[in-house]
Amino acid sequence: MSSAADREAVFPTRQSLGLMKAKLKGAETGHSLLKRKSEALTKRFREITRRIDEAKRKMGRVMQIASLSLAEVTYAVGGNIGYQIQESAKSARFRIRAKQENVSGVLLPAFEAYQTEGNNDFAMTGLGKGGQQVQRCRETYARAVEALVELASLQTAFVILDEVIKVVNRRVNAIEHVIIPRTENTIKYINSELDELDREEFYRLKKVANKKQRDTAASDAEMKQKREDKAALALLDQENQAPEEEDVGGGDILAGEDDEDVIF
Amino acid sequence: MSTQEYKDRQFLAVIGDEDSVTGLLLAGIGHVTAAPDSQKNFLVVDNKTDNAAIEAAFERFTNERKDIGIILINQHIADRIRHVVDSYVKAFPTVLEIPSKDHPYDPEKDSVLRRVRRLFGE
Numbered sequence: 001m002s003s004a005a006d007r008e009a010v011f012p013t014r015q016s017l018g019l020m021k022a023k024l025k026g027a028e029t030g031h032s033l034l035k036r037k038s039e040a041l042t043k044r045f046r047e048i049t050r051r052i053d054e055a056k057r058k059m060g061r062v063m064q065i066a067s068l069s070l071a072e073v074t075y076a077v078g079g080n081i082g083y084q085i086q087e088s089a090k091s092a093r094f095r096i097r098a099k100q101e102n103v104s105g106v107l108l109p110a111f112e113a114y115q116t117e118g119n120n121d122f123a124m125t126g127l128g129k130g131g132q133q134v135q136r137c138r139e140t141y142a143r144a145v146e147a148l149v150e151l152a153s154l155q156t157a158f159v160i161l162d163e164v165i166k167v168v169n170r171r172v173n174a175i176e177h178v179i180i181p182r183t184e185n186t187i188k189y190i191n192s193e194l195d196e197l198d199r200e201e202f203y204r205l206k207k208v209a210n211k212k213q214r215d216t217a218a219s220d221a222e223m224k225q226k227r228e229d230k231a232a233l234a235l236l237d238q239e240n241q242a243p244e245e246e247d248v249g250g251g252d253i254l255a256g257e258d259d260e261d262v263i264f
Numbered sequence: 265m266s267t268q269e270y271k272d273r274q275f276l277a278v279i280g281d282e283d284s285v286t287g288l289l290l291a292g293i294g295h296v297t298a299a300p301d302s303q304k305n306f307l308v309v310d311n312k313t314d315n316a317a318i319e320a321a322f323e324r325f326t327n328e329r330k331d332i333g334i335i336l337i338n339q340h341i342a343d344r345i346r347h348v349v350d351s352y353v354k355a356f357p358t359v360l361e362i363p364s365k366d367h368p369y370d371p372e373k374d375s376v377l378r379r380v381r382r383l384f385g386e
Contacts, residue, residue, distance in 0.1 A: 063362055067364075092275050094276070094293045145291045152334040152358040160355045
């Protein structure tokens with residue numbers, strides 16, 4: 001990657017230098033914040049995965065107990081009650097409610113199980129015999145479902161956190177490996193261009209000063225030359241006019257004054 | 265994700281063998297919607313049920329119905345439609361693989377647990 005390609009397209013001016021510096025500062029702040037967020041989320045994530053592992057094992061045990069109590073029911077009732085139960089299921093007594101939990105700006109939903117009062121679809125189940133077993137079985141299964149609901153919320157949190165952590169890490173990496181180097185390159189570029197401009201300006205000023213000095217010197221020399229020429233001319237004139245002085249007095253004075261005016 | 269999207273989700277759904285479904289229905293999760301197009305939130309699967317029917321039920325519980333928050337599915341049934349379960353990555357509704365009486369629970373097959381293990385490099 002050449003340095004020309006890996007910078008932003010800006011004009012190298014002091015204003016954009018200021019902008020870039022602000023941007024770099026912003027990127028660094030954002031990077032550290034996001035990094036911290038990612039760490040907080042990862043910590044939470046590890047905790048959740050550990051709890052999922054535990055909950056899954058617990059679920060295995062709970063379901064086993066529940067199956068056993070169902071077997072008891074089957075034995076006590078003396079037949080398969082599956083069909084009867086499937087037909088009499090009408091309205092859910094066991095429902096779930098979703099609530100939210102905020103972890104570093106990520107909303108994690110959690111399920112909460114609750115039982116609605118008053119409707120019992122299975123009032124007739126086990127009426128003839130085995131009613132006690134049926135009751136016990138229902139309680140066991142209700143506990144099992146509660147465990148399952150807890151596991152489900154953990155799992156939901158797991159899926160969402162997994163997604164969020166990926167996004168946050170992607171952002172952290174993008175800032176660290178793309179945005180910050182690019183901004184730094186841009187700043188470097190602008191600085192070098194500005195230095196270049198400074199040097200050019202300095203050189204130009206030096207050139208101008210040199211030229212001025214040369215011009216002044218030349219014009220000085222010229223003036224001096226002129227002055228000397230005039231002085232020499234005047235001297236020559238005076239020498240030529242000297243013999244005439246005796247002839248015309250008034251005219252002489254005027255002429256002499258004229259001469260002096262011409263010279264100076 | 266809007267709050268509304270999962271505030272309505274208040275039921276559990278089951279895809280399982282007869283015993284699992286019976287037990288969970290006894291706990292009181294069974295729900296049948298009102299008369300015109302009454303839909304059950306459970307599906308009993310046995311050896312005669314073909315995979316297309318399971319897939320259809322899974323599809324219905326995950327995508328079509330907006331009132332289901334958790335889907336419980338027996339692991340040996342999830343195995344039969346493993347590609348569908350594995351490619352399901354949405355957070356809502358949650359798919360939970362549960363053990364059944366005849367098939368002990370195997371953490372290695374669970375799609376979420378496999379992700380857990382992969383993340384920790386085990």
